[in-house]
Amino acid sequence: MTDQSHGGLPPALASALDAKGYDTLTEVQEAMLAPELLGQDLLVSAQTGSGKTVGFGIAISSDLLAGEDTLPRAGVPLALVVAPTRELAVQVAKEFRWLFGEAGARVATCIGGMDIRSERQALDRGAHVVVGTPGRLVDHISRGAFDTSELRAVVLDEADEMLNMGFREELESILDSCPEERRTLMFSATVSPGISKLAQRYQRDAVRVTATGESRQHSDITYRALITAGHDTERAIINTLRFYEAKNAIVFCATRAAVARLTSRLANRGLSVVSMSGELSQAERTNALQAMRDGRARVCVATDVAARGIDLPGLELVIHADLPKNREGLLHRSGRTGRAGSKGTSVLIVPPRARRRIEFLFRDAKVEAEWGSPPSADEVLAKDNERLLGHWAFGDDIEVSDIARDIAALHSPEKVAEALVRMFRKDHSAPEELSEVRPDRERPEKRERAPRDEFEDSVWVTLSVGRSNRAEPRWLLPMLCKAGKLKKEAIGAIRIREDETYVQLDAEGASAFLERMAGGGSLEKGVEVQRADGPPPQEEKKPFRPKKNFDRRDDRGDKKPFKKPFKAKRHEGGEDRKPEPWSPDAGEVPDTFKRKPKAKGKPGGKPGGKPGNWKKKPQPADGKGPRKRKDKKG
Structure with a gap:
């Protein structure tokens, strides 16, 4: 039986969707109701936040119910859902419990980090659907606790992420243990080559389903990119949290160490914050999410592992403390907000050098972003004042009214308002x-150096040291200031020549310097000083002189390898010539063609050298083997 009001859904699922407030189905959910997909293997591309969990629940409902209104008594599992992370597996199990609740479904979980004994007991009692993570599922299958012989449908949720996390072997082991006549449904954000190979091996004539309209999925999310100096990243995050004052916010970091550091920093600033990363136990991660849902915490600092499966109702703000690496990471992180028709904001903290890369990332993800600067301290305080003036809670509480009249009788309205402002700001950390930092990409124009007016009437002096004496400004300048008793501002240009150095001095400093040098006329280390007639002449550049045997190529640009010219050997008579080839009829062999005698001693010795220091190995006295030769060094 089906319900025509929801496009052919089973009555139990249609009733559950009505109770949950589903007026219309999303695109991927509508696609799963197509008659031509019934009983087919599916390869579905759908983004996070598109309602795909309910979508594949609708897709396998025909396999579970088999035309009935309710499910039979729970026994051997009929369907399996594999998810990459613990949070996503918990979320899928939660969704399946209310979706198939009226059909009498029993859902069991096999999740890493949970109590394995309780999971085995749940499997022994019987279940219709099993939801788990790859590692724990392989553990139960190998121990014989999970019987996969009756499975009718297997769903791989976020298949691309599972391959990226290195679960290929676990997925192959799970699928090899399932019956061949099962349905296999793969849901993935992108169809990578790894997903294609997996589909070719374990799916039969899979139908490709693409949920288009990704821009509509994120139409309720406002993207903002804030240009921030690298050393101000954490300060910009604090000001952004203070400016928006969101009911719930998630800050994404790249590493566990970054999560721990930022969590400590936010807690020290008085923000109610929790953390979630792979180093925490499942109980700690569950408690952190529950604190966010209960309102005991308002900020969650998490790694990318938390981008999969977190569903926080009313999440208003997502901050990317560490930038996402690709389009999928951006959409999965940002998809935590702006769900179920609510509005959300996704803020990226962008250092200036990364702006170009983030622009390409936005273009690849097909989202429009607003570029700007993070909220300043004045803007945060102005926002606080706006909230204070606009949010007043009035009521008819008699006890409160009596206390208010007593306060009004003791203090003036100005004093009462001042105390109220102080109490409000006391509960909020200072921005x-x-x-x-310039938000635009153009760099400021390079300013030309203004001329120094004090050197218009300058005096030039020469020092008796130059490049030949390894003269450098870094030791000439201190010497002039110390021995010549000059101020650094009185010294202008320093021009070093081969045998002398020209130094520019302002008029006032030059007169005192020359009077002081008139007696001795030299600085330390015998450096003599004389007054120059003017600025140094233009130094002539040395003409280019090619190295010996330098190969000058002609204008045709031939790149022939340089060959060393033949060096003729001097023979008898003092004539340089190339020796003629010798033949047996020529008589005596010339010295040029005679071979040098081999060195005596150790084979391989240098020709013409001393005999090699080769000795015969001494034989052992007892005949047990060769003796070890002692090193000369002892």
Whole structure:
């Protein structure tokens, strides 16, 4: 039986969707109701937040119910859902419980980090659907606790992420243990070559389904990119959290160490914050999410592992402390907000050098972003004042009214308002001061150096040292200031020549310097000083002189390898010539063609050298083997 009001859904699922407030189905959910997909293997591309969990629940409902309104008594599992992370597996199990609740479905979980004994007991009692992570599922299958012989459908959720996390062997082991006549449904954000190979091996004539309209999925999310100096990243995050004052916010970091550091920093600033990363146990991660749902915490600092499967109702703000690496990472992170028709904001903290890469990332993800600067301290305080003036809670509480009248009788309205402002600001951390960074990509024009007016009437002096004496400004300048008793501002240009150095001095410093040098006329280390007639002459450049045997190529650009010219050997008579080839009829062999005698001693000795220091190995006295030769060094 089917319900025509929901496009042919089974009555139990249609009733569950009505109770949950589903007026219309999403695109991927509508696609799963197509009659031509019934009983077919599917390869579905759908983004996070598109409602794909309910979508593949609808897709396998025909396999579970088999035309009935309710499910039979739970026994051997009929369907399996594999998810990459613990949070996503918990979320899928939660969705399946209300979706198939009226059909009498029993859902069991096999999730890493949970109590394996309780999971085995749940499997022994019987279940219709099993939801788990790859590693724990392989453990149960290998121990014989999970019987896969009756499975009718297997769903791989976020298949691309599972391959990226290195679960290929686990997925192959799970699929090899399932019956061949099962349905296999793969849901993935992208169809990579790894997904294609997996589909070719374990699916039969799979139908490709692409959920288009990705821009509509993120139409309720406002993207903002804030240009921030690298050393101001954490300060910009604090000001962004203070500016928006979101009910719930997630800050994504790339590593566990970054999560721990930022969590500590936010907690020290008085923010109610929890962390979630791979180093925490499953119980700690569950408690962190529950604190966010209960309102005991408002900020969650998490790694990318938390981007899969977190569903926080009313999440208003997502901050990318560490930039996403690709389009999928951006959409999965940002997809935590702006769900179920609610509005959300996704903020990227972008250093200036990464702006170009993030622009390409936005273009690849087909999203429009607003570029700007992070909220300044003044903007945060102005926003606080706006909230204070606009949010007043009035009521008819008699006890509160009596206390209010007593306060009004003791203090003036100005004093009462001042105390109210102080109490409000006491509960909020002070904003951070940020460095000013240009939000636009154009660099400021390079300013030309203004001429120094004090050197218009300058005097030039020469020093008796130059490049030949390894003269450098870094030791000439201190010497002039110390021995000549000059101020650094009185010294202008320093021009070093081969045997002398020209130094420019301002008029006032030059007169005192020359009077002081008139007696001795030299600085330390015998450096003599004389007054020059003017600035140094233009130094002539040395003409280019090619090295010996330098190969000058002609204008045709021939790149022939340089060959060393033949060096003729001097023979008898003092004549340089190339020796003629010798033949047996020529008589005596010339010295040129005679071979040098081999060195005596150790084979391989240098020709013409001393005999090699080769000795016969001494034989052992007892005949047990060769003796070890002692090193000369002892």
